Amino acid sequence: MNTTRNNDFTSIITGRRSIRKYDTSVKISKEEMTEILTEATLAPSSVNMQPWRFLIIESQEAKAKLATIAKFNQLQVETSAAMIAVFGDLNNFDYAEEIYGTAVERGLMPAEVKERQLTSLGAHFAKLPADVNRETVLIDAGLVSMQLMLAARAHGYDTNAIGGFEKDQIAELFDMDKERYIPVMLISIGKAVEEGYASVRLPVDTVAQWK
Amino acid sequence: MNTTRNNDFTSIITGRRSIRKYDTSVKISKEEMTEILTEATLAPSSVNMQPWRFLIIESQEAKAKLATIAKFNQLQVETSAAMIAVFGDLNNFDYAEEIYGTAVERGLMPAEVKERQLTSLGAHFAKLPADVNRETVLIDAGLVSMQLMLAARAHGYDTNAIGGFEKDQIAELFDMDKERYIPVMLISIGKAVEEGYASVRLPVDTVAQWK
Numbered sequence: 001m002n003t004t005r006n007n008d009f010t011s012i013i014t015g016r017r018s019i020r021k022y023d024t025s026v027k028i029s030k031e032e033m034t035e036i037l038t039e040a041t042l043a044p045s046s047v048n049m050q051p052w053r054f055l056i057i058e059s060q061e062a063k064a065k066l067a068t069i070a071k072f073n074q075l076q077v078e079t080s081a082a083m084i085a086v087f088g089d090l091n092n093f094d095y096a097e098e099i100y101g102t103a104v105e106r107g108l109m110p111a112e113v114k115e116r117q118l119t120s121l122g123a124h125f126a127k128l129p130a131d132v133n134r135e136t137v138l139i140d141a142g143l144v145s146m147q148l149m150l151a152a153r154a155h156g157y158d159t160n161a162i163g164g165f166e167k168d169q170i171a172e173l174f175d176m177d178k179e180r181y182i183p184v185m186l187i188s189i190g191k192a193v194e195e196g197y198a199s200v201r202l203p204v205d206t207v208a209q210w211k
Numbered sequence: 212m213n214t215t216r217n218n219d220f221t222s223i224i225t226g227r228r229s230i231r232k233y234d235t236s237v238k239i240s241k242e243e244m245t246e247i248l249t250e251a252t253l254a255p256s257s258v259n260m261q262p263w264r265f266l267i268i269e270s271q272e273a274k275a276k277l278a279t280i281a282k283f284n285q286l287q288v289e290t291s292a293a294m295i296a297v298f299g300d301l302n303n304f305d306y307a308e309e310i311y312g313t314a315v316e317r318g319l320m321p322a323e324v325k326e327r328q329l330t331s332l333g334a335h336f337a338k339l340p341a342d343v344n345r346e347t348v349l350i351d352a353g354l355v356s357m358q359l360m361l362a363a364r365a366h367g368y369d370t371n372a373i374g375g376f377e378k379d380q381i382a383e384l385f386d387m388d389k390e391r392y393i394p395v396m397l398i399s400i401g402k403a404v405e406e407g408y409a410s411v412r413l414p415v416d417t418v419a420q421w422k
Contacts, residue, residue: 006220007220007221008218009217009218009223010218010365013361014250014253016255018255034415034419037419038412038415039224041413044227046374053418053419054418054419055419055420055422056421056422057422059422095413095417099413100411102411106411108409108411138349138350138353139349139350139374139396140353141353142349142351142354142356143354143356145353145357146254146353146355146357147357147361149255150224151224154220154221163257163347163350174422198319199314199319200311200314201249201261202309202310204245205245207252208266208267209265209266210244210267210269211266211269211270
């Protein structure tokens, strides 16, 4: 099943608005949310470690918990089809064997290349400073979050990226190891019932220089 | 002028590969690069501060400088139409007056809302811990980088997101204040002359949980 309803890239990026209020009667099936996440996670990441992790918060009970740490964003929590909590996994190298092993199984990588790369990556991660790992994970989580918001629009939904919540509390609230999983953002998703505001961007000449 | 050549969202995201080798005869005009950056910077950011900054490194001289700090990625530096260095601006609040003032000028925001928001944001940024500012900037820079790579594909180009370079040296090398501008990634861009490798993604059930 492919439920994509809008495939027009220009309209997807130019029509995206931060939407706070959603149609409460619209839910997103696990099947469709899985498609959206499958599209989102086609994003690239540092040495393909895919350090992003997601909680799809959609039950009344889980939303009520989230509401306690997202006080300025109650409207999104209450009306969205789901709130997606995006985390970065600091232990992302734990999945290296699975990722590279699958590449070999699928004939995408010779076994000897996998062994060589895993040895080299193992050495890299063993001496990777914690702050560099953390920053890489945040950047990669930013990449996937953008693609997630665009994939949502391709499926006919809108989103709001939210940084304003109690980041220090979210992992424990959902029984995750807070030393391992670092909070990145919340993304509300659902069917918009407002137009959202157009917002201003700085001119390209202000943010870019040619060399 | 609109030079967009591919508007098919599905093909843009599913066909994206990390490309290392480009057609050296293909350059990207400043006009078209400006369009790509205009599309990229439609990405959202925390309180719309747009903390992303870009160096478009395309001259032989600037590329030769960059090559000294990107030793494992010489092929991209040599063959790309340009290397885009993405930075985060830790002083992004300096642009608040310009961003919100323009919104008022364009009739997108009443003047009193602007004043109220700038007062509130001023108080927020004044007490924002440096590490929180830094992490927010990295996440926002991740968002814009993803949209940049997709916009590039809409214009018929391919990219490679590169984290492996001497991040501690890039600002000074290009005469930027390294205390203010933090390096995020390099993005090579150009016309691909190789297919690139398909790569494996972890199953959604491994990276997501429903609550």
